[in-house]
Amino acid sequence: MSRSVTNQRKAINTGLAWAIGLLIFFPILWTILTSFKTEAQAISDPPVFLFFNWTTENYATVMERSNYGRFLWNSIFIAGGSTILGILIAIPAAWSMAFVPSRRTKDILLWMLSTKMLPAVGVLYPIYLLFIKFGLLDNVYGLTFILMLINLPIIVWMLYTYFREIPGEILEAARMDGAGLKSEIL
């Protein structure tokens, strides 16, 4: 901002923003702190804030009791896989809607978003049956695929608004220079 800002006002802003920021972040901070406490300290009255015996015992317990690494890997695989797959499918779609719009483009976009309005619980059992049929139960691939479908509309929307902001002139210039479809996108 080009307006001259007095230091006093800046200090007030800083104080207020930090106070609110810390308030919002506090639950996470408190969870992290608690994770380093022993069972007794975690429920002590009054609660201890920083001055307790820091211990990593809880982390060891978690690792010991369950196959934590495996769960973590599952999460990463599902989240990463569905996102990458979704982006691969969404990029061409969003690109063509942003740069080669037709009369129906807006309708298609709204329709895509409306598929997200379908409540997951409403279609829970059909999906379960389909999974049985295709042998997708009890593995991560079916879940990855479903999550990709669930998030596809949002990805298309985000990419669409992003592509729309690229000025058309840049693309036209690239086209004149003989850039193909592929290099335009990349």
Add this chain to the structure above:
Amino acid sequence: MATKASRSAARVMMAPAVILLLGWMLVPLIMTLWFSFRTYLPLRGGDQGWTGIDNYVRFVTSTSFWPAILTTLLLLFSVLAITIALGVLLAILLDQPMWGQGVVRILVIAPFFVMPTVSALVWKNIFMDPTNGLFAHLWRVFGADPVSWLSDAAMPSLILIVSWQWLPFATLILLTAIQSLDSEQLEAAEMDGASVISRFFYIALPHLSRAITIVILIQTIFLLAIFAEIFVTTGGAFGTRTLSYLIFQRVLESQNIGLGSAGGVYAIILANIVAIFLMRIVGKNLD
């Protein structure tokens, strides 16, 4: 500008997304419609044939139907109101010059990256627990009796948890919008003697209308389907049973697919009513 060749190329490129989504929408939807007209009890005899509209009548006449609808709408509109009101103020504050702006923004946005199940567990056990929770300690310090939040004030607690999760999203979207606000316009208004309040209502708020629309649309979609938070904190008790939770109970706890599917159709209808209602109000801001 587009040639005929690039037009057909565009159709081809759109095809995978459109076909996948079409399949994703139609197949489960048709199956749900099919089941909703049948008596289907997986653990008690399986599929027992057609029953007409019995399931639909039973679902609506159940005593938990209207309370569930009201709970769903109450949750939706409270969270929308809280996150947008606070989000606008927070976005304006975070846009001001200050020290450590980057760190504050990360602090504010952090809750969005906490998984819903985890955040519900954290709030339930570490904050709202009536004996060991932090709130209970705080209440005792001031000599008050600790409140058992999730049973005595279940709905406000749930709204608090969900708002905490979604405030960062609203703030983030609104902040990006506010950064594109022309500061010269604000300056000119300030010189003409416009007060802070009128600058807010006549310049900042209209500028944000598009971003607010997007926040409302996306949040509505997710809030109507909210599940993990309710499952973890109250299990649908104490008046926090939303429509989607009610369907979940019908399908999985009572093992009645037909009834649950009828509920699913109602949920789809509700989602569409809310969507149309919202589009009417905010739709003109979209383009």
